[in-house]
Every structure is written in C-alpha cells, then in structure tokens.
Amino acid sequence: MLKRISTDEVQLGMFIHKLEGSWFSHPFWKRKFLLDDPDMLDRLRESEVDGVIIDTTRGKAVADEPVAAPHIVSGPRNAGMTAKSMRPAIEPVPQRPGPGFGRAPAAMPMAREFGRAKRAAGDALRVVSKAFIEVRLGKAIKVHDIEPVLDAVYASVQRNLYAFNGLLRCQNDNEPVYRHSLAVSALMIALARHMKFSPVDIRDAGMAGLLMDVGVGQLPVDLASVGGDYSLLRPDLREQHVVLGYTFLKAAGDIPEPVLRVILHHHERLDGSGYPQGLSGAAIEALSRMAAICDTYDTLISGAEQLDPADAIRRLREQPSTFDPGILERFVETVGVYPIGSFVRLRSQRLAMVVDEDPADTALPVVRTFWSLPLAKRLKGETIALAHCYGDDAIEGIADLADLDLPDIGALRESLLAAACKEAA
Numbered sequence: 001m002l003k004r005i006s007t008d009e010v011q012l013g014m015f016i017h018k019l020e021g022s023w024f025s026h027p028f029w030k031r032k033f034l035l036d037d038p039d040m041l042d043r044l045r046e047s048e049v050d051g052v053i054i055d056t057t058r059g060k061a062v063a064d065e066p067v068a069a070p071h072i073v074s075g076p077r078n079a080g081m082t083a084k085s086m087r088p089a090i091e092p093v094p095q096r097p098g099p100g101f102g103r104a105p106a107a108m109p110m111a112r113e114f115g116r117a118k119r120a121a122g123d124a125l126r127v128v129s130k131a132f133i134e135v136r137l138g139k140a141i142k143v144h145d146i147e148p149v150l151d152a153v154y155a156s157v158q159r160n161l162y163a164f165n166g167l168l169r170c171q172n173d174n175e176p177v178y179r180h181s182l183a184v185s186a187l188m189i190a191l192a193r194h195m196k197f198s199p200v201d202i203r204d205a206g207m208a209g210l211l212m213d214v215g216v217g218q219l220p221v222d223l224a225s226v227g228g229d230y231s232l233l234r235p236d237l238r239e240q241h242v243v244l245g246y247t248f249l250k251a252a253g254d255i256p257e258p259v260l261r262v263i264l265h266h267h268e269r270l271d272g273s274g275y276p277q278g279l280s281g282a283a284i285e286a287l288s289r290m291a292a293i294c295d296t297y298d299t300l301i302s303g304a305e306q307l308d309p310a311d312a313i314r315r316l317r318e319q320p321s322t323f324d325p326g327i328l329e330r331f332v333e334t335v336g337v338y339p340i341g342s343f344v345r346l347r348s349q350r351l352a353m354v355v356d357e358d359p360a361d362t363a364l365p366v367v368r369t370f371w372s373l374p375l376a377k378r379l380k381g382e383t384i385a386l387a388h389c390y391g392d393d394a395i396e397g398i399a400d401l402a403d404l405d406l407p408d409i410g411a412l413r414e415s416l417l418a419a420a421c422k423e424a425a
Helices: 038-046 110-136 143-159 163-169 176-194 199-211 214-218 240-252 257-265 286-302 309-317 325-335 409-424
Strands: 002-006 015-019 051-055 343-346 350-356 366-372 383-385 395-398
Touching: 110 143, 110 163, 110 176, 110 214, 110 409, 143 163, 143 176, 143 199, 163 176, 163 409, 176 199, 176 286, 176 325, 199 257, 199 286, 214 240, 240 257, 257 286, 286 309, 286 325, 309 325, 343 366, 350 409, 366 409, 383 409
Parallel strands: none
Antiparallel strands: 002 051, 015 051, 343 350, 343 395, 350 366, 366 383
16 A cells, blocks of 8 residues: 655655655655665655655555654754654555665675676667667657666666676677667766765766767767767767767756766866867866766777777776876776776686676686687686685786687677686576
8 A cells, every 4th residue: 555654754664665756856766665774764854855655565554653753963954954744644546566676785796696687788778779769760768768777787786796797798799889878877887886976976877878879869870881880980970979969868858967967078088188068177077087987998898999898998097188097996996907808818828708806806806718828729618716716827918819719709708708607606
C-alpha cells in the first residue's frame, strides 16, 4: 500500500517509493529505496523535500511506532528553523513496477560481476542507440529515457569499479558512437565516485558522459561513410556536434545545467586550444575537465588509433598543459596504471593482458598470459595476480603485438577476459 507522509514522519525501516519534487533536488541517487541508514535519514530531513510516498508492503508503516521528533541541526544555516507541518496521508496511488536501489549494492569480485555487467552493457547499448537515432529524427531526449542506463552503470560500478569499463574495452562490436558514449559515462561515474562527489554530482557526471556526443546524430553527414567514427570527419564538420548537442538538449527542458555545460565544453582545453569557445584555465569547470580526460582516453583506445589503454594513459600524461594534471592522476587511480585490456610484457618473457585490478596497488594488476616470446607461440593461458605472486613475475612494459600470429585484437581481448572470469568463477 502506498501512502504519503511528511518528511518529519519518516522513520528507519520505511521503503521510500517516491520523493516529492524535482528528481534533481533530492540528495539521493534513486527515488525508491529502503531507508536503513541513519545518515540518509538525517539528510532527508535536512533536504528541501517536503513529503514522500512510502510503500508499507515493503517496509515499516507510520503506525508501527510513534512519530519521531523533527530533526533540527544546530548552526547558522538552520537558525530559526521549525518543523515542517504535518500532512495527512493520501489515498494509494498506482504503483510502478521495478524496485530501485538506495544504498550502494554489495561489492562483488570481477568474475561474479562480469555476467551482470555484460547484460547491463547490452541493455544500455540498445537504449543509447535508440536515443541517438531518435535525436537524429528530431525527437527530444528526456531524463526518464536514460535514467535506466545511468542506474545500471552506477550499480555495476558500485559492485566492482573495474568490471563494466573493462568489459566495454574487451567487447568486439560495431557500434563505436554508442559504445563510446556508454564507456565515457561509466568512466565519469567511476571518476566522480573516486573523487568523492555527492550522489547528485555523480549522476550529473554520468549523464554528461552519456549525452556529450548526442549532437553527432544531428551532423549533416552519414556516419557510415567513416565507419561510424565521427572523429574521422573533417574538423569544421566534427566540431559542430557540441553546439548542436547543447542546443538540442537545452530545448528538452529537464537536462541539468551542469550537464549542459559539459556537453558544450568537453572539448575545451586548459591551454585554450579547444573548441567551441577557446576557453582556458579556470574558465573550464571541474566536470568539463573530467569529461575532457574521459572522452579523450576512450577515443584514443577505441577510435582510429586503437592505442593500448596503458599507452593512452602515457599519451594523456604527456600533455600537462592540455589536461588537468590533478584530475588526470585521480583518473589513473580509478582505471589503473595498466587498465583492463592492456597488453603487457612480463619478466618471464610471456605476454599477457590485464584482466582485473588490485585496488591496493594499481601498478600490480591481475593478468592473463597468452604468448611465449622464446617459443613464439600461443600459450594455454594462466591468470596471475601480480600483487600476490611474491615476485615470481612482474610487468616490464607494454607489449608489442606487431608481427605475432594472433587473432583480431578485439576478439583476443574478449576471449582472454572471458577465460579469466570463467576460471575465477
């Protein structure tokens, strides 16, 4: 049964079905969640939310215990505050199917998250591709159209920081524009989470990553002519996508302003060499600086150059006047010195691919061997956690795969990651 109550009536153990007001005004990632965290209760009572709708079939009802006293926080910001007036419960409203999540889901190892991330990525790619196609046809994107994608990516990143993006790195598909948007969204969420952004700011970061290239769908060109990779278009045509995307999404009406600014500014550079406005230094806000790094990193590894992820990190570090060095180091801490999908040369003269990260030391990842340099042939493969092999092996550098008798690199990445996860499951 659904019932409306005032914020002051909310108690621990209640299931919040809906928070009143704008989706962007409340301090939580989801509107639906079981309230079992005292800190979340405090934040709800201090927020601008006047009322909530609870589901008494999934949590505590008001009658279960006396109403708690209103929570008043001392200090200048709350001086003179009084309790909100009590409001009567309303009649039940139709319940929409599908529970959300309030608190972070339990952490999960890479092998267990692999299957979930793969399903989430497949579903998300379908939503993103449909949204981009509709933009090309002139249909506006609304927040509720993409909310399921953000929820899925956020949940996967919470369960395992590396699985979702590692999976995208190792998937062999032919949807570069859509995959790029999804990958940048996941990178932005992971980076914002690592930088300890608020839930609302993390959501804005993920939404910006997902939508920053939506203007590509409005370019007056057939992307099939460049294999779906808009970065191969001539500069004067390619650069139009930021203004087109900003203008189109601003007209939608419910896209947050911070997200719109990222869409307009994610190609601006600290030294003023970017576009469309040639902004520099402090004129570029943090979310846009983050987006510049995440967007460029994924373009380097999945675009025309197809750089190894570790090479892409090196390339970014070589441009301290272009990308924010402090944010870049936080990014490296997020994805690892050798990100998942990197091919490395080991001291044992074997080649391997990074298949997981060690959060305690991102310079010592988990790798899957596949080639012997002395024997010049494929190996059956072994998974090695370099942080726990007691020095028996180590990374000497990035692998050179040129002239080796190997399958397509995309197919190789996909098979090595799948084999490592299957072995660990």
